[in-house]
Amino acid sequence: MSLIKQLWIAIAIVTLIALGGSLVVSTLSARHYLEQQLQVKNLDNATSLALSLSQMPKDAVTVELQISAQFDAGHYRLIRLTSPTGEVLAEREYSGVLDGAPEWFISLIPIEPHAGVAQVQDGWRQFGTLTLESHQRYAYAALWQGTLQLLGWFALGGVLTGLIGTLIIRHITRPLGRVVEQAEAIGGRRFVTTPEPSTREFRSVVRAMNTLSERVRAILAEESRRLEQLRRQTQQDEMTGLLNRGQFLNQLDSALSRDDAHAAGTLLLARVGDLAELNQRVGRGATDRLLRDLAQQLAGLAGGNANWEAGRMNGSDFALLAPGREDAGELAHELARKLHDTLDAHLNDVRVALPVAATNYAAGENRSQVLARADGALATAEQAGDRSLRVESGGTHAPYPDLQSWRAALLSAIERDGVRLGAYPVVANDGRLLHDEAPIRVLLDGIWQPAGFFMPHAARLGVMPRFDIAVVHAALRAIAHDGRERGINVSAESLRDANFRGELFSLLQADPATAKRLWLEVPEYGALRHLAEFRTLCVALQPLGCRVGIEHVGAHFGELGDLHELGLDYVKIDAAIVRGIDSNAGNQAFLRGLCMIAHSLGLMTIAEGVSSAAEQKALPGLGIDGMTGPAVREGAAA
Known part of the structure; x- marks a missing residue:
């Protein structure tokens, strides 16, 4: 629950308590005052009427007319004249209902003033006793109106207090937004720092969080230096x-x-x-x-x-x-x-x-x-x-003589739906499938060619973003068809292409359920060379639920100094480090350190190019969480 909502609830509770207390005190005081006033009125009117009757002839008609005139001129509930023996000589009583206030209010707060009593004389002889009671409906009406006015003023005061309190709280808690953003960033494994606010309580919290971020940054930098030193010792000529x-x-x-x-x-x-x-x-x-x-x-x-x-x-x-x-x-x-x-x-x-x-x-x-x-x-x-x-000369003979022929063939394959995806399992150490790695295959001259056959020419021609978008379309269709998670590559050329990024976001936003089962990975050199664009990609894709990682991670891992700010999900370790890892003590130490840094950032580590059972058996002990390659099969634990 937000602080503003809690403030409104607190104001409502305080207002209700104050209103309840005020209503009780003011209503009881008003009722007591009205009872006293009605009692004085009853006594004065009874005395005045009794004096008038004492001076008039005592025949029944005259007495009845005088009492009726008095009853009709005022607001009385009862006027009764009784003889000394208790016989009712004349009586007028109001038989209507009390309409000055709701019945529940009348029942809850009864007004019961004492009746006015006076003696009527006939010379030196007592003629009778006069009892007079004024009607309470006007008192109830006044009391009810006063209660409504008090309730209205309290409601208005509560609303004004809440609005003023909301504005004050928003002003005071304005730095809290940055605190929340920093906390969310740390929760997303992005250890950022923010300026300290002026509010003392918030300042202490932000200072502590900044200290945590700086400490993690320093630890990662130190570990990266050690890892780079170890790499040089084990992989480089002295x-x-x-x-x-x-x-x-x-x-x-x-x-x-x-x-x-x-x-x-x-x-x-x-x-x-x-x-x-x-x-x-x-x-x-x-x-x-x-x-x-x-x-x-x-x-x-x-x-x-x-x-x-x-x-x-x-x-x-x-x-x-x-x-x-x-x-x-x-x-x-x-x-x-x-x-x-x-x-x-x-x-x-x-x-x-x-x-x-x-x-x-x-x-x-x-x-x-x-x-x-x-x-x-x-x-x-x-x-x-x-x-x-x-x-x-060596390598595979090119089927097309020049770049223009390559361009025509590649664009024709895209336009004619000549693009499909392969499927190679990426499994966890327990044999559980993490996702299918889905490299692109393109139909050229009736033959489905692997990515390595045509990708260099596609990159040279500048059409990589079009192929990557075709891969995204194919991957989303495959996920919607069988529900299996897919991992696809985004080239460095597409990473820096704003049109590609915009189209990618639109495709994933249009199908959020499928997007959550997509793994997107960028090569290490692409992330290093275009770090700003890669950061933009990570921030934009994070709310969509798809996973973002870096592939072919190896010798330049330590150069990713801002890796902790990207909010990545996984890294794939290059096959050059994994190859022969079961017998290479130097690469084992390097890989162990690399996995430790990745795990401290909350990243999953996946080994690429696992080619033997010995490598597959050695990798989990070095910190690897998953693996892929020729020796890896779905459901087979390492």
Whole structure:
């Protein structure tokens, strides 16, 4: 119940109590006063009439006429003249009803004044006794009107008091709205702070809540720093800061299993020739500085692009993984130029071999195939010269020769309802189905193609928002058909598209019951690059009941500093961390810390790309709440 309602109830109770007490006191006082006045009137009128009768002839007609005249001239209930023996000589009595007030009021508050009594003389002899009673109906009418007026004034006073009190309470409790918003935000796992109000009681509450939010923020920041430090220790090469071989291969496996706009890409390898001889000629310190500068060039190239990763495969070999970039030749020439310039800047008088190789890859390829192709290209480049470059074509052959053909085919698939969803179970640790992951499938040339086949071209053409809206339509239809919850991806391109967000909100608002069974997830790089738009999406979708999460969470989780303000429901851990988790102690520690931070924010943690029973068995002990991947089946507990 609101404070305003409680105020009105309190005012009503106080008004009723005051009214009741006032009515009792004033009514009893008025009744006593009216009884006294009627009693005095009865006595005065009886004395006056008795004096008149004493001076008049005592025949029955004259006496009767005098009493009738007096009765008709005044407001009397009874005038009676009795002889000394008790015989009634004359009598007039009002036989009507009391109409000055309601019957219940008359019965509740009786007015009973004493009758006026006087003696009538006939000379020196007593003629009779005169009894006179005035009528009470006018007294009741006056008492009733006074009671109604008092009730009206109290009602008016109560209403005015309530209105004034409401305005005062609203003014006083204006800061309470911000307190409520902050409390709701904390309840929604958004630890925000608000300015302290001037009201002392509210100020202490807001200060305590701000302290709580700041403390949680500080704890999360500290844990994120520790997690990042642990990640560097377990996943990065100590000297160069690039990913070590094991983690880089995990990233390659994850890239080959993607089914979004970054499903295809390029793998590049570079090798510093004869590293042992270089150590002898220029010294270990100079060689280490050179390797660090080469690594910095690779890291700089990777850091400016989403999902790109650079790694050190061994002492002399470096690798760059570029998802979403398929022009391998152009990228290889850019990388070779940067690396060769770095060599020349360090070693003016020493010629060092540094061949570069590149190959394309496509979604669904085997890691060994891609690595074999890249290693073969690097070996060919080494044989061709000390700073040669070799590009090996690979991946799936494109069915369309140019982007315009791709555009026509993709838009035709949307317009002709050539879009459907797959279904891969996402289950809790006890085997309970959380939702079906629903990747898009598109009909191209009579074949249903997976997302990784066409998404890179859709992203390049700028039509991703149209495909994502088609996915939302398909997911809502599927949920309405079988009632199973669905999880769909929202691309970074759609996230920053205002038209897409508006159409998405309209679709979900039009069917709130179905919207509550929808899981929406955005890739980590999309949430990082478009944090403002992602926050807008989260705030807008929260009242609709659908769940919002981040997928492919991994190395950049610590950069989501404002994660606690978004009100998310879950995160999906990238397959690069999950791969081989049963035997990788470093990734186990990192995943355990990541899950601890997520759980402190109330987030569910789901592992992606679970490919073996050993991984499935190890994940719950590390804090994972659910999982999906080739090894996961609905109803099978981990």
